[in-house]
Amino acid sequence: xxxxxxxxxxxxxxxxxxxxxxxxxxxxxxxxxxxxxxxxxxxxxxxxxxxxxxxxxxxxxxxxxxxxxxxxxxxxxxxxxxxxxxxxxxxxxxxxxxxxxxxxxxxxxxxxxxxxxxxxxxxxxxxxxxxxxxxxxxxxxxxxxxxxxxxxxxxxxxxxxxxxxxxxxxxxxxxxxxxxxxxxxxxxxxxxxxxxxxxxxxxxxxxxxxxxxxxxxxxxxxxxxxxxxxxxxxxxxxxxxxxxxxxxxxxxxxxxxxxxxxxxxxxxxxxxxxxxxxxxxxxxxxxxxxxxxxxxxxxxxxxxxxxxxxxxxxxxxxxxxxxxxxxxxxxxxxxxxxxxxxxxxxxxxxxxxxxxxxxxxxxxxxxxxxxxxxxxxxxxxxxxxxxxxxxxxxxxxxxxxxxxxxxxxxxxxxxxxxxxxxxxxxxxxxxxxxxxxxxxxxxxxxxxxxxxxxxxxxxxxxxxxxxxxxxxxxxxxxxxxxxxxxxxxxxxxxxxxxxxxxxxxxxxxxxxxxxxxxxxxxxxxx
Amino acid sequence: xxxxxxxxxxxxxxxxxxxxxxxxxxxxxxxxxxxxxxxxxxxxxxxxxxxxxxxxxxxxxxxxxxxxxxxxxxxxxxxxxxxxxxxxxxxxxxxxxxxxxxxxxxxxxxxxxxxxxxxxxxxxxxxxxxxxxxxxxxxxxxxxxxxxxxxxxxxxxxxxxxxxxxxxxxxxxxxxxxxxxxxxxxxxxxxxxxxxxxxxxxxxxxxxxxxxxxxxxxxxxxxxxxxxxxxxxxxxxxxxxxxxxxxxxxxxxxxxxxxxxxxxxxxxxxxxxxxxxxxxxxxxx
Ligand SMILES: [Cu+2]
Numbered sequence: 001x002x003x004x005x006x007x008x009x010x011x012x013x014x015x016x017x018x019x020x021x022x023x024x025x026x027x028x029x030x031x032x033x034x035x036x037x038x039x040x041x042x043x044x045x046x047x048x049x050x051x052x053x054x055x056x057x058x059x060x061x062x063x064x065x066x067x068x069x070x071x072x073x074x075x076x077x078x079x080x081x082x083x084x085x086x087x088x089x090x091x092x093x094x095x096x097x098x099x100x101x102x103x104x105x106x107x108x109x110x111x112x113x114x115x116x117x118x119x120x121x122x123x124x125x126x127x128x129x130x131x132x133x134x135x136x137x138x139x140x141x142x143x144x145x146x147x148x149x150x151x152x153x154x155x156x157x158x159x160x161x162x163x164x165x166x167x168x169x170x171x172x173x174x175x176x177x178x179x180x181x182x183x184x185x186x187x188x189x190x191x192x193x194x195x196x197x198x199x200x201x202x203x204x205x206x207x208x209x210x211x212x213x214x215x216x217x218x219x220x221x222x223x224x225x226x227x228x229x230x231x232x233x234x235x236x237x238x239x240x241x242x243x244x245x246x247x248x249x250x251x252x253x254x255x256x257x258x259x260x261x262x263x264x265x266x267x268x269x270x271x272x273x274x275x276x277x278x279x280x281x282x283x284x285x286x287x288x289x290x291x292x293x294x295x296x297x298x299x300x301x302x303x304x305x306x307x308x309x310x311x312x313x314x315x316x317x318x319x320x321x322x323x324x325x326x327x328x329x330x331x332x333x334x335x336x337x338x339x340x341x342x343x344x345x346x347x348x349x350x351x352x353x354x355x356x357x358x359x360x361x362x363x364x365x366x367x368x369x370x371x372x373x374x375x376x377x378x379x380x381x382x383x384x385x386x387x388x389x390x391x392x393x394x395x396x397x398x399x400x401x402x403x404x405x406x407x408x409x410x411x412x413x414x415x416x417x418x419x420x421x422x423x424x425x426x427x428x429x430x431x432x433x434x435x436x437x438x439x440x441x442x443x444x445x446x447x448x449x450x451x452x453x454x455x456x457x458x459x460x461x462x463x464x465x466x467x468x469x470x471x472x473x474x475x476x477x478x479x480x481x482x483x484x485x486x487x488x489x490x491x492x493x494x495x496x497x498x499x500x501x502x503x504x505x506x507x508x509x510x511x512x513x514x515x516x517x518x519x520x521x522x523x524x525x526x
Numbered sequence: 527x528x529x530x531x532x533x534x535x536x537x538x539x540x541x542x543x544x545x546x547x548x549x550x551x552x553x554x555x556x557x558x559x560x561x562x563x564x565x566x567x568x569x570x571x572x573x574x575x576x577x578x579x580x581x582x583x584x585x586x587x588x589x590x591x592x593x594x595x596x597x598x599x600x601x602x603x604x605x606x607x608x609x610x611x612x613x614x615x616x617x618x619x620x621x622x623x624x625x626x627x628x629x630x631x632x633x634x635x636x637x638x639x640x641x642x643x644x645x646x647x648x649x650x651x652x653x654x655x656x657x658x659x660x661x662x663x664x665x666x667x668x669x670x671x672x673x674x675x676x677x678x679x680x681x682x683x684x685x686x687x688x689x690x691x692x693x694x695x696x697x698x699x700x701x702x703x704x705x706x707x708x709x710x711x712x713x714x715x716x717x718x719x720x721x722x723x724x725x726x727x728x729x730x731x732x733x734x735x736x737x738x739x740x741x742x743x744x745x746x747x748x749x750x751x752x753x754x755x756x757x758x759x760x761x762x763x764x765x766x767x768x769x770x771x772x773x774x775x776x777x778x779x780x781x782x783x784x785x786x787x788x789x790x791x792x793x794x795x796x797x798x799x800x801x802x803x804x805x806x807x808x809x810x811x
Contacts, residue, residue, distance in 0.1 A: 061693065062685045069761045142758045148735060149718040149760060236736025242719055243734060277601070279611040307721060307732045307756075309713075309739030312643045316636060323628045327621060334620045337592045342608040344601045355596070359589060366581040373631065375566075375638040376574045378730045379559055382721060382756040447556035448725040450756045453764030455683060457695050459556065502607075 016516055024119070027111030028516060029096045032118050034413070036093030037406075039121055041482065043085030044399070046129075048475050050078040055437075055471035058464050063455055071454035072140035073156075077128065079143030080160065083260065084167050085125050087398050091263040092117075092174045094405055095202045097413065099178060101507035101514060102196045104187025104523045109180040117173035124166035131156025142452060144253065147234030147245040150223050158227065161220045168213040175206035175213075187506070189525035193287070196505050197280060200287050201266030204294045208255045208262075211298070216252035219245060243308050250301035258297045260394060261361075262290060264401035265332060268354045270505075271408050272336050275351035276343030277502035282335040289328035289335075296325050306377045315374050322372035329365055333358060348500075349423035353404025356431050357397060364392030367442070382452075385445025391438045400430070403481065410488050411495035415513030418488040426484060429477040436470030560725045563751065563772070564743050567728030569638045577631055584627075642728075645742045648710035652701070656713070656720030656733035656755065659762035663701050666712075668782045674699045676765045683765075694764070695752040700771045704778035705745045713739045718760060724753035724768060732757055745772040 016022050016031065026032060053074045057065045066074070096114065100107055108114050131138035136154015139145065150157055182203050186195070222233040223245070232238025234245045273280045280286065303322040306315060336358050345351070367389040371377050380386060403426075411417050440463035445451075449460045456464065495512035506525070510518045558575075562568040599605045655662040660675040677698045681687035690696070703709055713722055713733040723730035731741045745751075753768040773781065 061689060063683050064685065067761075068764065072758070072761065072763075140760075146719060146758070149758065152718070152760065236734075240736070242736065276599075277607040278609070281611050282613075282617055283611070285617050307730050308734065309731060309737065312640065315639060315643070319635065319639075320632060323632060326628060327624050330624045331617070331621060333588065334616075337588060337595070338613075338616070339611075340592060340595045341599065342595070342605070342610075343599050344605045344607040345596060345599055346601045347596075355592070358592070362585060362588070366585060369581065369631075370574070370577050373573060373577055373635045375570050375635060375642055375728075376577065378642075379570055379574070379725060379728065381730055382723075382758075443557050446559050448560060448753070450723070450754050450764070452758045453754070455694060455764050457693050458689060458691070 025115070027107070027115050029100050029108045029111070029114065030413075030514065030516065032108075032114050033093045033096030033098075035118050036089050036096055036121075039118070040086050040090030040093055040402075041485075043081050043089070043125065045478065045482075047078050047081035047086055048478060050074045050081065052471060052475050054078060055468040057454055058456070059468040060465065061456055061458055061461055066454070068454045069140060070137065072142075072452065073132065073138045075452055076139045076142055077132075080128060080139070081125070082394070083143065083256070084164075085121075087260045087394065087402070088167075088171060089121055090402050091202075091205070091260070091398075092171075094198075094263065094267065094402070094409075095174070095178055098409065098507060099181055099199055099202060100185070101412075101510065101518060102199050102505055103182060103185065103190050104506045104519045104525065105181060105185035106517065106519050106522075108177050109185055110177045113173050114177055117170045117177065120166050120170040124163040124170065127159045127163040127166070131159045134159075144246075144249055145220065145223065146249070147223055147226065147240075147242050148236070151227055151235060158224065161224045164220050165217055168217045171209050171213050175209035178202055178206040179210075187519065187522040187525050193284065194525060196266075197269035197283065197286055197290075198263070198266035201262040201269075201290055204290050205259050205262045208259050208294055208297065212252040212255045212259075215248060216256075219248040219252065222248075243305075246305045246308065247302065250304045251298075253304065254301040255294070255297040257393070258293055260398045262294070264357070264398045265290065267401045267405040267408070268336065268357055271350045271354040271404055272339050272358075273504070274408075274500050274502045275348060275354070276340050276345050278339060278343040279504075280335070281338035281341075282331070285331055286335055289331040292328040293325060296321065296328070300325065303372055303377075306374050307381050319372055319374045323369065326365070326369050333362055333365075344502075346501075348407075349418075349420065349427050350404045350408035352424065352427045353400055353407065356427070357401045357404065360392055360396030360400070360431075360434075364389055364397060367392065380445060382450055383445035384441040384449045384451055387451050388438050388441035388445060391434075391441075395438070396431075396434055400434075403427075403430070406485065408500075409507075410485065411499045412507060412510075412512050412514055414488050415495055415511075416488045416490075416492035417495050417499075418484050418492065422480065422484050422487075426477060426480045429480070430474065433470045433473035433477055437467050437474055438470075440464075440466050562728060563726045563747050563749065564728055564745055566638075566642055566743065567726055569641070570728045573634055573638055576634070580627060580631065642741075645710050645740045647708065648742055649707040650704075651710045651712060652703075653712040653714070654722055654733060656715035656717075656722070656759065656766075658717050658760050659755070659766040661720075661722070661766065661768060665782070669787045670782055670785045671787060672699050672785070674701065674769070676767055678765075692752070695754070695767045695769065697767055697769045700750070700769045702771050702773060702778060702781045703743075703745060704775045705748055705772050706775065708742055708744050710740060710742045713741070719757045720755045720759045720766070721757035722753070722768060723756040724751050724770060726751045727753075727770075730756055745770075748772050748774060 023035060057071055134155045136156055138156040139153055139160045141149040141153060182199060225231040226233055226235050232240040234240045234242050236242060269280055269286060300318060300322045302318045371380055371389060407418060407423055444460055444463045449456055497511050498508045499512060506523060559571050562571050651666045653664040653666055660673055662673050664671045674697045677696045678694050682689045682693060713731050714737060715733040715735045720733040721730055722733055727743045729741045729743060731739050749772055751770045755763055755766045
């Protein structure tokens with residue numbers, strides 16, 4: 001197969017254009033994937049810096065650094081930037097690089113759309129960030145932008161709403177591209193049930209994106225018209241309904257959680273078999289579990305709002321439906337562990353990340369199950385317990401899976417092996433600081449500390465101190481992450497075609513670095 | 527390469543844990559929900575402990591398998607990869623067992639929830655209104671009505687004075703409630719959504735403008751119980767605490783007599799400022 005891949009038709013193909021315009025006008029999936037990944041990394045650092053401002057203020061009791069309004073802007077923008085700027089574009093970056101390579105396609109099906117969907121993002125996020133410089137500052141009502149609080153914000157809220165429209169368009173275009181590519185451009189013999197799991201998780205994610213991004217756009221547009229055009233969808237003074245906003249938001253927001261985590265599951269499902277030198281256990285049940293989770297994600301949204309005073313029947317329904325998600329999620333975890341069972345394991349950095357994700361994500365999954373129990377949720381809701389829960393799911397789920405994915409595919413992307421020693425340092429420091437930051441937050445929440453507060457009673461001081469120390473370490477460690485990537489781009493040990501001993505799949509049949517054009521003649525999959 | 531680095535990090539970790547342990551011994555960290563003072567909070571604590579225990583058992587079982595495998599099935603120990611990748615029996619087993627465990631969790635949760643949501647046959651009703659950023663309490667049966675605001679001095683917040691024990695959990699007027707009575711709360715808000723929460727009572731309910739939500743407590747022991755607004759409500763969301771003083775029924779009757787509105791029972795008290803009344807009337811429409 002590798003000979004097919006290296007076969008070039010030099011008469012009608014050329015390498016990348018030179019200079020800045022290469023990146024502006026490119027329609028190459030690898031270039032666009034790279035831009036997505038770099039954009040994601042930049043946003044990760046920006047959002048992380050905001051988190052450090054939050055943790056610096058919470059270092060000790062009292063107000064020291066920032067005023068409470070600015071604090072609220074930081075918590076809000078940290079979340080918006082991490083969710084929409086770091087995790088989602090990062091996953092699209094992986095999709096752009098890997099989906100064509102994994103299914104044996106020469107490029108994404110809709111390359112110009114691909115260029116557009118990326119280039120919208122820098123403008124969208126400049127818009128969100130520019131809110132900080134206007135009177136009233138950026139959005140400060142939490143990433144959920146709950147009405148009626150959001151109706152009170154300054155021009156930064158309007159800029160955020162426009163930015164959400166733009167990045168929504170970007171996400172939908174990206175999702176369409178993935179779906180069209182996967183359904184039309186698979187190599188001969190690459191049946192749906194032979195696709196690598198990463199491709200499967202992304203197709204399912206793409207359907208989720210198309211289903212729910214318009215819902216979010218609709219919700220924020222209604223906020224916009226409430227703010228400026230005299231409607232009262234959510235304003236009780238005009239007969240509107242603040243709870244309606246929450247229902248619409250979470251109908252988007254819950255699938256959104258899976259939009260962030262399913263591709264991460266996909267990455268993990270690629271890494272674990274490679275370093276166990278054994279096929280993924282229960283491939284079919286993995287596909288069905290992914291689809292099952294995606295379906296359930298549409299019918300559990302109100303578990304985010306048990307305290308709004310729903311009728312008993314509603315609370316019971318959403319509790320039972322939410323608990324059900326534990327079943328397909330459990331199947332995935334058992335399958336990963338069974339893949340490792342009686343394998344022949346080595347523990348390079350990507351594998352360390354994959355194992356840490358399985359382990360730490362499960363903590364987040366189990367605390368999620370606890371949050372589904374309505375009576376207990378009345379205690380946990382809107383406390384640091386929830387903050388701990390979703391950081392275990394999103395940081396040690398989505399972000400650490402992406403870091404593992406970067407180490408896994410970096411040799412294929414750059415042609416150089418990354419520095420394994422530094423990679424392991426980066427892994428251990430990240431994992432340890434992550435746990436120092438977020439594990440104590442479970443205790444803070446149980447002890448009664450609400451989330452989104454800039455100051456707290458002395459009884460919460462020790463754990464907050466610990467959490468802030470961890471956060472500073474976690475932030476600084478990511479400079480090492482950037483350095484490792486930089487070093488691998490610049491040079492290092494040459495990577496082989498296969499890169500990893502146990503790696504299977506079409507992407508490991510093309511040379512490292514992957515040539516600018518691959519699979520111009522489709523490979524044949526047996 | 528994996529081992530020596532792992533060992534180094536392990537020793538750092540052990541050092542850190544020991545530092546934290548000594549701290550913990552001194553500071554007496556709260557690691558679980560605070561001591562319950564209502565039957566609701568009691569039931570929630572039991573439920574929480576039960577589910578936490580089940581989760582811990584599952585966690586330990588699953589990951590002892592994983593860590594054993596990581597130890598035994600490593601290439602450096604000469605492990606050869608097996609070729610199995612499918613087992614219908616196993617997959618059915620680990621679908622069915624979780625379902626059974628979930629049913630086991632759902633039954634007690636449902637029972638507790640049904641009791642929590644039953645606000646009928648209450649002995650008295652208190653209406654709570656959230657404002658940016660303080661609370662209003664109206665005792666609907668006893669003609670008592672007042673506002674309750676943070677009383678921590680600015681100097682403590684800004685670090686010019688030493689912080690007291692009740693830092694940010696103290697108010698100018700406490701909510702006085704009798705023990706042993708079934709007290710129904712009605713919640714609403716005048717501006718944005720707030721949430722009324724006292725961890726030791728086990729209730730947290732959103733106060734939503736245009737809505738009236740309800741909840742109830744029966745407090746077992748006299749004492750002072752604190753909580754905070756739990757729904758982000760703007761700039762001073764972190765500065766609108768709740769303080770309840772639970773007293774015997776005789777003391778409560780005396781307190782009511784001292785605090786009753788002079789004659790008519792209009793909800794708004796003139797000396798609280800015009801804006802508040804305007805805001806409150808929006809909320810109660
Ligand atoms: Cu509030």
